Amino acid sequence: MSAAAAAGAAAPSAAAIAAAVRSGERTAGGVLDASLAAIAAGDGEVHAFLHVASDAARADAEAVDAAVTAGRDPGPLAGVPVALKDNLCTRGVPTTCASKILDGWVPPYDATVVERLRAAGAVVVGKTNMDEFAMGSSTENSAVGPTRHPKDRTRVPGGSSGGSAAAVAAGFVPVGLGSDTGGSVRQPAALCGTVGLKPTYGVVSRYGLVAFASSLDQIGPMTTTVADAALVLEVIAGHDRRDSTSLAEPPPPAGRSLDRGVEGLRIGLCRELVDGTAPDVAARVREAVEALAAAGATVEEVSVPEMRYGLSAYYLIAPAEASSNLARYDGVRYGLRVDAPDVASMNTATRTAGFGPEVKRRIMLGTYALSAGYYDAYYGKAQRVRTLMIEAFARAYATVDVLVGATAPTTAFPLGERVDDPMAMYMSDVCTIPSNLAGHPAISVPFGSGADGLPVGVQVLAPALGEERMFQVAAAVERAAAERRGTAGAGEAGA
Amino acid sequence: MSGEWETVVGLEVHCELRTRTKLFCACPNVFGEEPNTNVCPVCLGLPGSLPVLNEEAVELAMRIGAALHAEVRPSSFYRKNYFYPDMPKDYQISQYDEPINVGGHLDLPDGSRVGIVRAHLEEDTGKTAHLGETGRIHAADYSLVDYNRSGVPLVEIVSEPDIRSAAQARAYAAELRAVLVATGASDGKMEEGSMRVDANVSVRRAGAELGTRCEIKNLNSLRSLARAVEHEAARQVALLEAGGVVVQETRHWDEQAGRTISMRSKEEAFDYRYFPEPDLVPLAPDEAWRQRAAAAVGRLPAERRRGLAGLVGEPTPAQVDQVQAVVDLGLDELVVAAVSAGAPATLALARAANELAADLEAALALDPGSFAALVVLEARGELTATQSKAVLAELVAAGGGDPVSIAAARGFESLSDEFLRDVVGQLIEANPGEWGRFCEGEDKLAGFFTGQVMKATGGKADGKAVAAELRRRRN
Numbered sequence A: 001m002s003a004a005a006a007a008g009a010a011a012p013s014a015a016a017i018a019a020a021v022r023s024g025e026r027t028a029g030g031v032l033d034a035s036l037a038a039i040a041a042g043d044g045e046v047h048a049f050l051h052v053a054s055d056a057a058r059a060d061a062e063a064v065d066a067a068v069t070a071g072r073d074p075g076p077l078a079g080v081p082v083a084l085k086d087n088l089c090t091r092g093v094p095t096t097c098a099s100k101i102l103d104g105w106v107p108p109y110d111a112t113v114v115e116r117l118r119a120a121g122a123v124v125v126g127k128t129n130m131d132e133f134a135m136g137s138s139t140e141n142s143a144v145g146p147t148r149h150p151k152d153r154t155r156v157p158g159g160s161s162g163g164s165a166a167a168v169a170a171g172f173v174p175v176g177l178g179s180d181t182g183g184s185v186r187q188p189a190a191l192c193g194t195v196g197l198k199p200t201y202g203v204v205s206r207y208g209l210v211a212f213a214s215s216l217d218q219i220g221p222m223t224t225t226v227a228d229a230a231l232v233l234e235v236i237a238g239h240d241r242r243d244s245t246s247l248a249e250p251p252p253p254a255g256r257s258l259d260r261g262v263e264g265l266r267i268g269l270c271r272e273l274v275d276g277t278a279p280d281v282a283a284r285v286r287e288a289v290e291a292l293a294a295a296g297a298t299v300e301e302v303s304v305p306e307m308r309y310g311l312s313a314y315y316l317i318a319p320a321e322a323s324s325n326l327a328r329y330d331g332v333r334y335g336l337r338v339d340a341p342d343v344a345s346m347n348t349a350t351r352t353a354g355f356g357p358e359v360k361r362r363i364m365l366g367t368y369a370l371s372a373g374y375y376d377a378y379y380g381k382a383q384r385v386r387t388l389m390i391e392a393f394a395r396a397y398a399t400v401d402v403l404v405g406a407t408a409p410t411t412a413f414p415l416g417e418r419v420d421d422p423m424a425m426y427m428s429d430v431c432t433i434p435s436n437l438a439g440h441p442a443i444s445v446p447f448g449s450g451a452d453g454l455p456v457g458v459q460v461l462a463p464a465l466g467e468e469r470m471f472q473v474a475a476a477v478e479r480a481a482a483e484r485r486g487t488a489g490a491g492e493a494g495a
Numbered sequence B: 001m002s003g004e005w006e007t008v009v010g011l012e013v014h015c016e017l018r019t020r021t022k023l024f025c026a027c028p029n030v031f032g033e034e035p036n037t038n039v040c041p042v043c044l045g046l047p048g049s050l051p052v053l054n055e056e057a058v059e060l061a062m063r064i065g066a067a068l069h070a071e072v073r074p075s076s077f078y079r080k081n082y083f084y085p086d087m088p089k090d091y092q093i094s095q096y097d098e099p100i101n102v103g104g105h106l107d108l109p110d111g112s113r114v115g116i117v118r119a120h121l122e123e124d125t126g127k128t129a130h131l132g133e134t135g136r137i138h139a140a141d142y143s144l145v146d147y148n149r150s151g152v153p154l155v156e157i158v159s160e161p162d163i164r165s166a167a168q169a170r171a172y173a174a175e176l177r178a179v180l181v182a183t184g185a186s187d188g189k190m191e192e193g194s195m196r197v198d199a200n201v202s203v204r205r206a207g208a209e210l211g212t213r214c215e216i217k218n219l220n221s222l223r224s225l226a227r228a229v230e231h232e233a234a235r236q237v238a239l240l241e242a243g244g245v246v247v248q249e250t251r252h253w254d255e256q257a258g259r260t261i262s263m264r265s266k267e268e269a270f271d272y273r274y275f276p277e278p279d280l281v282p283l284a285p286d287e288a289w290r291q292r293a294a295a296a297v298g299r300l301p302a303e304r305r306r307g308l309a310g311l312v313g314e315p316t317p318a319q320v321d322q323v324q325a326v327v328d329l330g331l332d333e334l335v336v337a338a339v340s341a342g343a344p345a346t347l348a349l350a351r352a353a354n355e356l357a358a359d360l361e362a363a364l365a366l367d368p369g370s371f372a373a374l375v376v377l378e379a380r381g382e383l384t385a386t387q388s389k390a391v392l393a394e395l396v397a398a399g400g401g402d403p404v405s406i407a408a409a410r411g412f413e414s415l416s417d418e419f420l421r422d423v424v425g426q427l428i429e430a431n432p433g434e435w436g437r438f439c440e441g442e443d444k445l446a447g448f449f450t451g452q453v454m455k456a457t458g459g460k461a462d463g464k465a466v467a468a469e470l471r472r473r474r475n
């Protein structure tokens, strides 16, 4: 079986697998075998995985099957194979963030999301490729080499959670977990044609997520259906006393209103998330909004002009926090060490050899932005932009329930196209960054394809803790996409 | 140039808090474990770990604030970024421009007052040991780091530059230590590093602008603090009088050499790139919590000294010292209880200050009633001072008892004056040389005769009566 064949739409959803395993119709072991076989057949070309944890996965699956045999319920994700981005700590399984500096590091503990997935019956299959320390939008910044787009091997899968997106899109697993700091779940989901969710900041515990930019990072699922994204969110969400920024209130009921339709909802077509995107992408977004209107929603065009400052603010805040978060990789305690005559030289030699160029660029940017005398002009000002952004969103949500726009400005771009042009690469996240700065939830849903036949993602944004309403609209977008596939067939007209 | 040189000192005191667990994780806050056994992902700063603030540490920090008359404010944590191998995240989580305690003061036993700038929470680092032939950092073959101390909660107390001498610096640190112990926030053990002092020292001509200061690190005893301030001030004065200038820098106190050594100058100082710690949320204790913390502060040393001195009436300078010693030892409650049981205050104070420090733990457990009864016996002249001290030692060892029966068991009844005169007479006959020299004015031989009398009477004689008899015979 080729990866392309595996990428067919027939791959069962997480909900379907869990139902089959819980009922005894399938075994978790059998599901795992199929997943491992698909990976073995297809991942040589795609390179979604950095580490396939077959033995640990086998143990997880056996535990699930034993529970079923004993008449116990293994949980809502019974037997569902899950791929984890390699910045999520897994006890006994290497966690490298696709960086040489963490080569060989094996965490002594599991991230909270990993504990919760396993407690719900999920089977952790392995760790996926990413841009080093989640810094990038194409997965080309991996120290281990890029992941390729499952539908077109000459193109990138997006990033930084490109490995998890590709693993789901290729049909290796029905669920991937990524982290989204400026769009790193939603953008690769859009490019690969999967659903990708960034929850409200604080809904999912960050304990065990290797930090990139702590005030922006949030873990989210990548799935083949909107319902699966809601299902996984319900499993991983909730207060965690190990993360002080995790919200104390109970998580929003994500999946409750999936089938309610959008009748009477107010949809805002967000001008800043359409203008400046490629014509074919913009066309799909407008079609999605028209479909929502046809389903009974009222639609108006909304402008959130402050979004234009998002990219600039993000590229001060994220590198500043990263420069501090990545200081600990100093060669003293774990990971790579390059020996030198004294400690300071050892630190420098280790970090010089261990970090890739994009990570170094951001450490330098962030160090500069926090320097004495520059703090107010850079970091301080960027934080004020963040406040403005939250206020601007609040004004928009006074008149509409959700905002809709593109997830990424283009479809998947060719490998190598943007690697030497950081600004072009940074622009890949222009549509996703505002939600991170505001701490709001947003989801990318596949909706048709571009002129090149590659997937387009439509993004639904909601105010803080507005997950339920967001999922309600996302499900309607998904139904509209399915209808359009039924009528238009596979061939997609351009703009 | 006019006026005398004046020393100006501000102190930064780091106090380890006696919490059950560390500041941001559940590891026990204990001293003296095997290296790197008392650690977890959080205090090792492992990738993906996150800090969670220990509420007990907040409570103790607020107690310290209350004891120093500071204002407890809503506060936040920042990251102080610099590379150091004993700091596992290569940043320290500390408070910056929004500390939990702002302002306040500390009154010293001599009546002076030192202003407090702030008292903020932060985490401690690990410890580095430099190993090799010399044991010194520059010649070390390799270094080992112990992270057991990493994440232990600290409160850093920063004073105003109100201190004017080495003696006052020492008195401030001693008083602060007593206050920290009284709040229950610290054990005050400087030798275990529970309290560490950095001194900012400058000199100026009286009335002139503040001079350039140097910060002296590594002061781990009150004695080191006083010596270091003394030596550093003298160094700066000598430098200025020779026409030189003081360079702002950090200096290390070398206890053995008795001098300060330059560590790094202001130009080499780190840019700590402070920014708000995004892994923690702002800290805003409510009024009820603040009041609970303030109410938990025990009686402070200054108040206890006032109470004790009040029993004596108008204390002499010697009694002022005794009051301070008794409060420092924590024996003031014993004295107060003895006095209210009928013991005369001056004698109870003297006995507590001078006789009970040797086995403090036992002394703190002594029954106040027994102590009071003993002091009364001595005050009435039914026991000599020597006898009283012997009985007291026995009471302390036993935790209490009846001093009358102990004295009787030891045969401590008063000797008749006639018997004492006979003994003294016999000793003068037996030691004519010594007696002759005593009569010619060699007063210290009184001690010799007293010792002989005690030997002959099995310690039952009253030293004062012996001295009086010797004087009577000489005249």
Ligand SMILES: [Zn+2]
Pocket: B022, B025, B026, B027, B038, B039, B040, B041, B042, B043, B044, B151
């Ligand atoms: Zn710990």
